[in-house]
Amino acid sequence: MDSPHKGHTVRSYDDELNQLDNYISEMGGIAESQLAAALDALAKRNSELAALVIVQDEAIDKIEAKIGEAAVELIARRQPMANDLRQVLASLKIAQILERIGDYAANVAKRSTVLNQLPPVEPARSVPRMGRLVEQMIHEVLDAYSTRNAEAALSVWHRDEGIDGLYDSVFRELLTYMMEDPRNITACTHLLFIAKNIERIGDYTTNVAEIIYFLVKGEPLTETRPKADTTSFAVMTPGAPKG
Amino acid sequence: MDSPHKGHTVRSYDDELNQLDNYISEMGGIAESQLAAALDALAKRNSELAALVIVQDEAIDKIEAKIGEAAVELIARRQPMANDLRQVLASLKIAQILERIGDYAANVAKRSTVLNQLPPVEPARSVPRMGRLVEQMIHEVLDAYSTRNAEAALSVWHRDEGIDGLYDSVFRELLTYMMEDPRNITACTHLLFIAKNIERIGDYTTNVAEIIYFLVKGEPLTETRPKADTTSFAVMTPGAPKG
Structure with a gap:
């Protein structure tokens, strides 16, 4: 297989750099499937599946710890220079982000167990739809990382604007x-937080895209980031038309 | 002045390590005052102050970038060994956390400008009270960092449980x-997110405490973390007694 770390004369140094990528890939795969399962639990009102997601969050935390140890060891033993060092630090940053994504997925699962104790509400359908799009963004940004594809990362980065738009309409629908x-207030409040978690995961995905772009291009993404969360400014009054 | 990095023969290496700490201190001070100002803006319904907080968030992001550059340069030039390397990586992690705290403070400010367009609601008083306690936790965890005091860090870490309890009661009050x-729904929804932001800042503060503990003691904090956000499981129905 082609590796982005060819060219070092010491073979095991390459192995160590590749090992970090493998960890990221494994961790990202779990984060993605945790979100997928949490969305299933929500859409199908499946509390057993939700409980599984909550328990499995620990697996993500464990890989983050492994990446931390491997990175420290690699830096201390190999004393990597500019590019390799940025690579190692990038994997630490991405690991920290994936850990957060895992936390958010677990929180979606927790809240879906509450929703299962309440009568179903209509907006519970729009939220998983938004979640599926974010799940796809995670998948693509991980691909962009393993292939070091800045254009693919940029494409994910741009799609977050659409998620923010969806979140905005879900927010208004829920209110x-x-x-x-x-009688809808408790369920809709949990759905609000679920939607917000998903929107935050989208944001984190753009952070990973920015890290990839910087790794590949050697310069930061200078485009202005599409502004997230316009709902922070939303004023709605009872009796206003649905939007 | 006493420095935690005494003992290196090359004087400017110490300077470089201290410089990272100075950046953290500066960044943390701004994050703390951003939260304080956001809470003032909320409590006093002061939209001009809120606007200032939103604009100043960039200052925090800039210091994070400086820390990232300084850390990469230090590792590449000095090739630090075990302890110093952990120190440098810790400063990168703390910088990333402080950047998030700044984001949350800015979001509190944004939402407080919305609240100022709506009639005041009673729970708008409990939320800043909870915020002041978290502000104090940030202050103390930064002190614990600059003095490398594991016990002080642990004390901050334990106090987060109290914040979670407060958040729980604010959550129920708002619902x-x-x-x-x-007619309270829009204002209370924004207050819910503000309260959640503050609770998240408390969580992040415990993450910093864990990093300090590890730096000083050389081993991770093994106590079980007081469980955050019991409201993820909260079921409330209209007409239930206030709690």
């Missing part, structure tokens, strides 16, 4: 439901 | 207000 009937 | 009158 409308809450205003219509107070 | 009760929403259920009582749909």
Whole structure:
């Protein structure tokens, strides 16, 4: 297989750099499948699946710890120069981000167990749809990392704007439901936080894209980041038209 | 002045390690004052102050970038061994956390400008109180970092449980207000997210405490972390007693 770390004369140094990538790949794969399972648990009101997601979060934390140890050992033993060093530090940063993504997926699972104790509400359908798009973004950004493809990373980065737009409409939909009937408030509040978790995962995915871009191009992404979370400024009043 | 990095024969290597600490100290001070200002903006319904907080978030991001560059340069030029290397990597991690804390503070400010467009609601008082306690935790964890005091870090770490308890009661208070009158829903939703932001900042502060503990003691904090966010499991129904 082609590796992005060819060219070092010491074979095991390459192995060590590749090992970091393998960890990221493994960790990212679990984070992605944790989000997928949490969304399934939500969409299908499956509390057993949700419980599984909550338990499995530990697996992600363990790989993050392994990456931390491997990186420290690699730096101390190999004293990597500029490019390799940036590579190692990038893997530490990405590991930290994937750990957060795992936390958010576990929180989606936790909240879906609450929703299963309450009567179903309509917006519970829009939220998993938004989640599937973010799941796809995670998948693509991990591919972009393993192939060191800056254009693919940039394409994921741009798609986050669409997620923010979806989040905005889900936010308004949820507030409308809450205003219509107070019995919807608890369920819709948990859905609000679930939607926000998904939106945050989208943001984190763009952070990974930025790290990849910098690794490949050697310079930061200078485009202005599409502005997240316009709902922080949202004012809605009861009786206003649904939007 | 006493420095935690005494003992290297090359004087400028110490300077470089201290410089990282100085950056953390500067960055942490700004993050703390950003949260303080955001809470003031919320408590006093001061949108001009909130606007200032939003603009100043960039200052934190800039120091994070400086820390990243300084750390890469230090590792490449000095090839630090075990302890110093852990120190450098710790400063990178803490910088990343402080950047997030800054983001959360800016989001509190954004949402407080929305609240100023709506009639005041009662729970807007409990939320800043909770925020002041977290602000104090940031202050103390930064002190613990600059003095490398594991016990002080542990004490901050333990206090987060109290914040989680406060968040829990604020969460229930807000849901009760929403259920009582749909005209409270928009304001209370933004307050819910503000309270959640503050609770997350508390969590991040415990992460910094864990990093300090590890740096000083050379082993991870093995106590089980007080469990955050029990509200992820909260079921409330309209008409239930206020709690």
